[in-house]
Structure formats: C-alpha cells, structure tokens
Amino acid sequence: MLTETRANPRRRDVIGACPLDCPDACSWVVSVENGRAVELRANRAHPFTGKTLCVKVNPYLSYSANPDRLLYPMRRVGSKGEGRFARITWDEALDEIATRLRTVIDRDGAEAIWPYAGTGTVGWIQGIVGAGKRLFHYLGASRNDTTICSVSGHAGMSYTTGSAAGMDPEDLAHSALVLLWGTNTLVSNRHLWPFIAAARDRGAAVVTIDPIRTQTAARSDLHLALRPGTDGALALALMHQLVVLGAEDCDYLAQRTLGWAEFRDKLLGDFPPGRAADICGIDESQIIDLAERIAASRPTGIRSLMGMQRHQGAGQALRVLSCLPAVTGDYHRHGGGMCYSTAPTYQLNKDALRGSDLGPRNTRSLATTRLGQGLLELKNPPVNALVMWAANPIASNPQQQRIRRGLSRKDLFFVLIEHFQTDTADYADILLPGTMQTEHTDMEVSFSHLYLNWNEPAVTPPGECLPHTEMFRRLARRMDLAEPALYDSDDDLARAALASEHPALRGITLEALKAQGWVRLNWPTPYQPFLDRFFTPSGKFEFRSTRAEADGVGLYPHYTPPAEAAGAAEAADADSLALVASANNFLINSIFANSPHHKRAGTPIVTLHPLDAERRSLIDGSRVRIYNERGSFYARLRISDDTRPGVAATTKGHWPKHNNGATINATVMERDSDMARGAVFHDNRVSIEPALE
Numbered sequence: 001m002l003t004e005t006r007a008n009p010r011r012r013d014v015i016g017a018c019p020l021d022c023p024d025a026c027s028w029v030v031s032v033e034n035g036r037a038v039e040l041r042a043n044r045a046h047p048f049t050g051k052t053l054c055v056k057v058n059p060y061l062s063y064s065a066n067p068d069r070l071l072y073p074m075r076r077v078g079s080k081g082e083g084r085f086a087r088i089t090w091d092e093a094l095d096e097i098a099t100r101l102r103t104v105i106d107r108d109g110a111e112a113i114w115p116y117a118g119t120g121t122v123g124w125i126q127g128i129v130g131a132g133k134r135l136f137h138y139l140g141a142s143r144n145d146t147t148i149c150s151v152s153g154h155a156g157m158s159y160t161t162g163s164a165a166g167m168d169p170e171d172l173a174h175s176a177l178v179l180l181w182g183t184n185t186l187v188s189n190r191h192l193w194p195f196i197a198a199a200r201d202r203g204a205a206v207v208t209i210d211p212i213r214t215q216t217a218a219r220s221d222l223h224l225a226l227r228p229g230t231d232g233a234l235a236l237a238l239m240h241q242l243v244v245l246g247a248e249d250c251d252y253l254a255q256r257t258l259g260w261a262e263f264r265d266k267l268l269g270d271f272p273p274g275r276a277a278d279i280c281g282i283d284e285s286q287i288i289d290l291a292e293r294i295a296a297s298r299p300t301g302i303r304s305l306m307g308m309q310r311h312q313g314a315g316q317a318l319r320v321l322s323c324l325p326a327v328t329g330d331y332h333r334h335g336g337g338m339c340y341s342t343a344p345t346y347q348l349n350k351d352a353l354r355g356s357d358l359g360p361r362n363t364r365s366l367a368t369t370r371l372g373q374g375l376l377e378l379k380n381p382p383v384n385a386l387v388m389w390a391a392n393p394i395a396s397n398p399q400q401q402r403i404r405r406g407l408s409r410k411d412l413f414f415v416l417i418e419h420f421q422t423d424t425a426d427y428a429d430i431l432l433p434g435t436m437q438t439e440h441t442d443m444e445v446s447f448s449h450l451y452l453n454w455n456e457p458a459v460t461p462p463g464e465c466l467p468h469t470e471m472f473r474r475l476a477r478r479m480d481l482a483e484p485a486l487y488d489s490d491d492d493l494a495r496a497a498l499a500s501e502h503p504a505l506r507g508i509t510l511e512a513l514k515a516q517g518w519v520r521l522n523w524p525t526p527y528q529p530f531l532d533r534f535f536t537p538s539g540k541f542e543f544r545s546t547r548a549e550a551d552g553v554g555l556y557p558h559y560t561p562p563a564e565a566a567g568a569a570e571a572a573d574a575d576s577l578a579l580v581a582s583a584n585n586f587l588i589n590s591i592f593a594n595s596p597h598h599k600r601a602g603t604p605i606v607t608l609h610p611l612d613a614e615r616r617s618l619i620d621g622s623r624v625r626i627y628n629e630r631g632s633f634y635a636r637l638r639i640s641d642d643t644r645p646g647v648a649a650t651t652k653g654h655w656p657k658h659n660n661g662a663t664i665n666a667t668v669m670e671r672d673s674d675m676a677r678g679a680v681f682h683d684n685r686v687s688i689e690p691a692l693e
C-alpha cells in the first residue's frame with residue numbers, strides 16, 4: 001500500500017514486512033523521499049507487531065545501503081574459497097549458468113542439480129517456497145528439504161494433535177500459568193512478551209525451562225535450568241506427578257484422547273520426579289513444585305519454540321510435551337494448551353506456488369543440514385551443480401569444515417545469490433546480486449501469530465540487483481524453456497499461493513492484502529483449534545499413534561536422550577562440556593554479522609559456570625579454544641552462573657571469516673534428529689582450553 005503523507009507531499013509511506021527467520025513477522029512502514037528510503041518503523045496498525053521493530057532490524061536501511069553490498073554479477077577469478085571475483089554482465093552470467101546447467105543435465109541427469117534455499121529470507125515469493133522452486137521442479141532437479149529449523153517439532157507434535165499449530169500465542173494473555181519451554185521470548189519472539197505480561201498482570205506466574213539463564217529466564221518467576229536435551233524426561237515426570245496429585249482431567253482423557261491408560265501405565269510409571277531429577281540435573285522438589293503449580297492453575301499455556309528440538313530426541317520431546325495439556329484437559333480452555341508454530345494455520349497453496357506438478361514428483365529430497373555429506377558422498381548422481389539463495393551454510397550449518405571441503409570440489413558448479421561476500425560466497429563460481437526486502441515484492445507468514453503480511457517494494461534496487469524471482473525468469477528464458485508458468489509475475493505467484501479452498505483463506509484476495517498490508521486469517525476469535533476435534537486420524541488426541549509406530553518412532557511418546565549433550569556421552573567423557581548456542585540479540589541466523597550497526601553483537605563469547613572455569617584454571621575474559629573431534633573455534637571466556645555446571649553457552653550467527661575461519665558450527669555434528677531429519681545444534685560436546693592471545 002502506498003500513501004502520500006499530508007505534511008510532506010514528496011514523502012510517501014510504503015507498507016512492507018520483515019522477511020527474516022523470526023517468529024514475529026513484523027509489518028513495517030518505509031518512508032520514501034525522492035526515491036530514497038529515509039525511515040523504517042513498525043506499522044502501528046498491525047495488531048501483533050504494532051509497537052516497535054527490534055534492535056536487529058531498526059538499522060535495516062543502513063544495512064541495505066552498506067558500501068560492501070554486492071551490486072553486480074561476478075565470476076570467480078581466484079581459487080575456490082579465495083574470494084576473488086571479477087564483474088561480468090547479466091548476459092554473461094546467465095549464458096554461463098544456462099550452459100553449465102544444461103551440461104550437467106545432459107551428462108548426469110537433472111537430479112545432479114541441488115537448488116538450495118536457505119532461511120535468509122522466509123518470504124513466500126522470494127524465499128523458501130517460491131523463488132527458483134518452479135524452475136527446478138520443472139527441470140526435475142533434486143528437491144531441497146529445509147531441515148535446519150523446526151521440522152522435528154512439527155513432526156513430533158503432529159503425531160499427538162495432528163498439527164504443530166496449537167493455541168494462538170496471543171491467548172497466553174488468558175493463561176493462569178505460562179510455561180516458556182526452550183524459548184528466549186525477549187530475544188527471539190519479543191512481540192509475544194506483552195501478551196505474557198498481560199497474563200502476569202492478571203496473576204499468572206511465568207516459568208522458563210532452559211539450560212541457560214537467558215534474559216527471559218531472568219525476568220521469569222521461576223527458572224528450571226535442566227540439562228540440554230532432557231526436556232522429554234521433565235515433561236513425563238510432571239505428568240507422573242499430576243496423576244499422583246489426582247490432577248488429571250479424567251472426563252477429558254476418557255472422551256477426547258486415545259491410549260491414555262496405556263501411556264500412563266507404561267510410560268509415566270517409569271518417570272517419577274526423582275528419576276527425572278537425576279536425568280535433568282535439577283532438584284526433585286522443583287519438579288514437584290512445578291507439577292503442583294500446573295495442578296492449581298487452570299489453564300496452563302505452554303510456549304515452545306525451536307530451541308528444545310535441536311537434539312537427538314527432538315521430535316519425541318515435542319511429542320511428549322504436547323501430552324501435558326491433554327492430561328490437564330487444558331486444550332479445551334481459552335488460554336490453555338500449547339503453541340509451537342502457527343505456520344500450519346496459513347493453508348496457502350504451496351503446490352501451486354512452487355509448481356509441484358510442473359515436473360516429476362518423485363525426485364530425491366536432500367536435507368539442507370546435510371550439505372557437507374551431500375556434496376562429498378552422494379552418488380547416482382553426485383551433486384554437480386549447486387544453485388543457492390538466502391543461505392550462508394559455512395556460517396549456519398553443522399560441520400563447517402566439511403562444507404568447505406564440499407564447496408572446494410573442482411568439478412562442482414556453484415551459483416550463489418547473495419547480498420554480501422560471505423564465507424560461502426568465497427567459493428561460488430558465479431555470484432549474483434539479490435535485492436533486499438525494501439526493493440522487491442514478497443508475502444510473509446508468521447510462526448507466532450495469525451496474520452498474513454504483504455511487502456510492497458518501496459525503492460528501486462541499487463546497481464544491477466534483481467529479485468530472486470526475476471533472476472529465475474531470466475534464466476528460464478536463457479534455457480529456452482517454453483512452460484508459461486515459469487514466467488509468472490510476482491503478483492501471479494502471490495495469487496497462486498492465495499488460491500486455496502481452505503476456509504482460513506476464504507475471501508482473502510491479493511487486493512485486500514495489498515490495501516492494508518496485512519490481513520488476519522479467517523479463523524474464529526479466539527482460535528482454539530482442538531476445541532471440536534484433533535487433526536489426527538482418530539479425531540482424538542493420540543497418546544497412542546499407529547502412524548508413529550508405522551514411521552518407526554514408537555507407538556507411544558517417550559523420552560529419547562540426547563546423543564552427546566547428556567547421559568551416556570557425559571558419563572563417558574566427564575572432562576567435556578555440553579555446548580549450546582542460542583540466538584544473539586543483535587544477529588539473526590548469520591545476518592547482520594558484517595554490519596557496523598550490529599557491532600554490539602561483539603565477538604564470540606563462551607560462558608562457563610565458575611566451577612567449570614576453576615577446574616580448568618580458566619580466567620574470566622581470557623581467550624579460549626573450544627574443540628572436539630570435528631573442529632575448533634576461539635572465543636572470549638565469560639564466567640557466570642548464568643549457565644549450569646557441565647554446560648557451556650555461546651551465541652550463534654558470527655561469520656567465520658571474522659573469527660579465524662571458524663565458529664561454533666565447526667564443532668556441531670552433521671547428524672539427523674529422531675524425526676524429519678532435523679538438525680541437532682544443541683546436542684554437542686566439547687572441551688575447552690586456554691588459547692594464546
């Protein structure tokens with residue numbers, strides 16, 4: 001939407017939306033004068049994100065005007081990884097890409113192409129769902145499975161409730177007890193905090209469950225600092241204790257759930273608070289106290305996010321946790337239940353947008369978090385062409401050094417669309433300059449609210465930057481492809497996504513979306529998705545899931561210990577520490593790490609408990625080396641009881657090229673969690689030693 005401001009007729013306001021991988025999906029307003037974006041602010045009309053943006057995105061206009069920005073297509077002239085490029089024309093770039101992709105297809109088949117979309121933008125037109133998806137589906141390339149973020153939790157929760165979209169997060173304002181489980185709300189979901197504060201004003205207690213005393217934990221009434229990856233054991237013990245207290249909702253369990261008696265007898269019996277206390281490394285009394293609070297406070301609202309599902313047992317952890325509101329019957333109370341991600345509420349027409357039917361449907365699916373393995377080990381065919389957008393895997397993915405080896409392959413043709421010359425960009429054969437959010441069209445969904453946002457371009461792109469969609473249209477033409485759907489405009493793509501039969505989107509047109517900049521999905525208010533039925537095969541909450549059993553993950557929800565962070569691995573290597581890397585307040589994924597405005601993100605810091613530091617004779621503020629068999633990185637040591645003994649804490653998002661070539665992800669293993677091939681970033685064991693200054 002465009003409006004002229006009365007005070008200054010040369011100034012116009014354009015409504016857009018933040019594209020970053022953040023639950024909040026803020027709506028924003030860009031003021032433009034003489035063709036230049038001069039101010040960016042929150043769209044005050046937006047019901048969820050109205051007041052402010054955030055410390056990360058406030059300087060977005062300076063970030064987009066950064067003199068280091070890539071403005072022209074470039075071809076590599078140095079060796080892979082060296083980062084030397086020379087400017088070329090768009091014609092030269094497109095000719096070379098078309099020719100090289102044709103050669104790969106003719107020689108190895110189209111599945112030798114990996115179209116790799118990262119989460120640098122989660123916009124539906126320019127990002128993970130749209131952009132090049134139609135072109136590569138049409139060609140029959142391998143498919144890209146975005147396993148880096150939330151997939152395990154979605155899979156786990158869908159076995160019990162049928163959807164990861166539980167209660168509307170806004171309804172936490174009506175909870176009598178709020179559990180923030182594995183989420184640092186004040187940093188990673190900050191627009192939810194006012195709803196939690198409203199519950200508090202009404203007398204609700206706020207409990208944070210997190211191995212680290214985060215900002216959110218520090219502002220909570222109670223903090224349970226459990227061992228990383230032991231969440232499932234804690235949830236089982238809480239349910240055990242609720243039964244001991246006689247606080248289960250027997251009518252609800254009898255009428256609305258499947259398999260309760262077996263789950264109670266077989267699973268809960270094994271997890272009395274004392275046993276869970278040993279596993280989780282907390283006091284038994286803390287578990288009993290929290291169970292008593294849940295029993296006494298109806299309803300309890302649980303907010304969980306991605307942090308607690310980056311372990312070996314990630315899917316089971318969410319599956320188990322989602323059982324808690326079924327035991328108390330809180331799923332049918334306003335302000336009760338559990339929210340993980342509202343993404344499934346959107347019901348947009350994904351298949352139409354990405355052109356799922358344009359090519360063969362049975363092409364192989366490659367996991368984003370297995371990039372190193374994919375490049376080095378895949379056969380029949382090997383990956384011989386990598387076309388990547390919105391991704392910086394050397395900074396963001398597990399096993400950094402392995403990815404470097406994969407990208408160094410001389411026979412790999414690598415095209416990257418980027419804004420800046422990242423570590424990953426240093427390995428590209430062709431580097432293409434992409435537009436930023438104020439310069440292109442996009443449509444944004446949230447995983448924390450029920451509003452669909454529109455992003456109208458506000459300014460002309462600088463240099464020769466192009467939207468991702470336009471690059472792929474031009475590439476299709478250069479490859480002489482006749483399929484008309486490959487040339488649809490961005491508005492056509494948005495219309496295709498909105499063309500859904502689902503009632504949630506009924507009456508929501510592109511025109512209505514553009515007119516206001518956002519629109520609430522057609523769900524009732526309040527949104528209580530499981531009031532009438534669960535979206536499972538039985539229509540009930542499924543403690544017992546034959547689907548899960550058929551998928552090989554067990555008939556009942558259960559506790560799966562982490563592979564490295566706690567338990568057997570800990571016992572085998574008592575000198576090592578579990579290492580978790582939460583979000584940095586100033587960075588998002590690896591975005592902004594090169595921006596002078598985000599200097600406050602600082603250099604990597606690792607926090608150790610005073611007992612762990614003393615045992616290793618480490619000094620506060622000194623330089624340390626953190627290492628395991630996969631790799632190592634350097635950081636400054638901070639000694640604090642913000643973390644528990646046995647657990648080291650750092651933050652993610654720094655660029656290796658600013659930090660001696662390696663960051664936390666040099667130590668993380670490229671391994672799948674128990675469900676949906678999710679990444680295991682927090683299931684990591686390292687040693688720490690002093691390093692030379």
Ligand code: SF4
Nearest residue numbers: 018022025026054057
């Ligand atoms: S990063 Fe999150 S909080 Fe910040 S502007 Fe974007 S959506 Fe909003």
